[in-house]
Amino acid sequence: MVLLTRKIEFAASHLYHNPDFSPEENRRIFGKCNNPHGHGHNYVLEVTVAGEPDPVTGMVLDLKDLKEILEREVMKRMDHRFLNYEVPELAGQIPTCENIARVIWQLLDPQIKQGRLHRVRLYETPDLFADCYRNGAEGGRPQ
Amino acid sequence: MNSGAQNGAVKIALGRRYHFAASHRLNNPDLSEEENNRLYGKCNNPYGHGHNYVVEVLVSGSVDSATGMIANLADLDAFVEREVLEPFDRRSLNEDVAAFRAIVPTTENLCMEIFRRLAAFPKAKLERVRIQETSNNSFEYAGDNPEGFER
Numbered sequence: 001m002v003l004l005t006r007k008i009e010f011a012a013s014h015l016y017h018n019p020d021f022s023p024e025e026n027r028r029i030f031g032k033c034n035n036p037h038g039h040g041h042n043y044v045l046e047v048t049v050a051g052e053p054d055p056v057t058g059m060v061l062d063l064k065d066l067k068e069i070l071e072r073e074v075m076k077r078m079d080h081r082f083l084n085y086e087v088p089e090l091a092g093q094i095p096t097c098e099n100i101a102r103v104i105w106q107l108l109d110p111q112i113k114q115g116r117l118h119r120v121r122l123y124e125t126p127d128l129f130a131d132c133y134r135n136g137a138e139g140g141r142p143q
Numbered sequence: 144m145n146s147g148a149q150n151g152a153v154k155i156a157l158g159r160r161y162h163f164a165a166s167h168r169l170n171n172p173d174l175s176e177e178e179n180n181r182l183y184g185k186c187n188n189p190y191g192h193g194h195n196y197v198v199e200v201l202v203s204g205s206v207d208s209a210t211g212m213i214a215n216l217a218d219l220d221a222f223v224e225r226e227v228l229e230p231f232d233r234r235s236l237n238e239d240v241a242a243f244r245a246i247v248p249t250t251e252n253l254c255m256e257i258f259r260r261l262a263a264f265p266k267a268k269l270e271r272v273r274i275q276e277t278s279n280n281s282f283e284y285a286g287d288n289p290e291g292f293e294r
Contacts (some may be wrong), residue, residue, distance in 0.1 A: 016211070018210070021209075029210060031217065094210060094211030094212075096206075096211035098213055099206065099211045102155060105153050106153075131201070133153060133156075134153060134154070135152055135154045
């Protein structure tokens, strides 16, 4: 089994606010991230696909195909967007690193037909990231 | 707030990097001066030397649908500050950290010591600690949790 990782970067804004909380609770729990005007990050996304290299092409999957999938599913949706208001998949969720990573996993998993999505790692800053893996008996290992 | 479709279909972990600067000297008092010199080379310099350590902490757990978080970063930051940064930053690991009176403060041992300290974090499960001693050397420890390495 071989792991292949492609990295992309996108810039987006967000804010953390739960309408079920009081203004004081929002401020206490989310701190600066509760600023109503939002703020932004340069997100760095690493997508890892696992599989056996094809005996003819030597590839787990064609990087061009992965690049197109990432462009269509992630860049078009999230790059230079306000995540709270412009990404329907995040509607009703706090756009934390954890939730964005999960949404990206859900968008990519059905699109990757060669190999199998192994890990989505989303950096919000160089010192903060979320990892998303497949749950299940195989413990995230590809079949 | 909605918790996201297929909440149970994926596992999510949160990674956070912390930085501290400390000095150490690699020396085993049970070995002769020549053996220490041969084994540890420059790291055996009696006056010690320092590094800018980077500690990457990986925790996992369910994502709270009300906050979107595995654990509130403020809680994790405060815990790491108390357990690791305050006792280690701008310190001599050999002289200022009790654990390294008895064992050599290699980054392997440092990684295990930090894992032990952070395993008590009450808000999420500690999966793995990874330490970069320099940009070319890094060490990882996942305790007895084999999944920590799969990730």
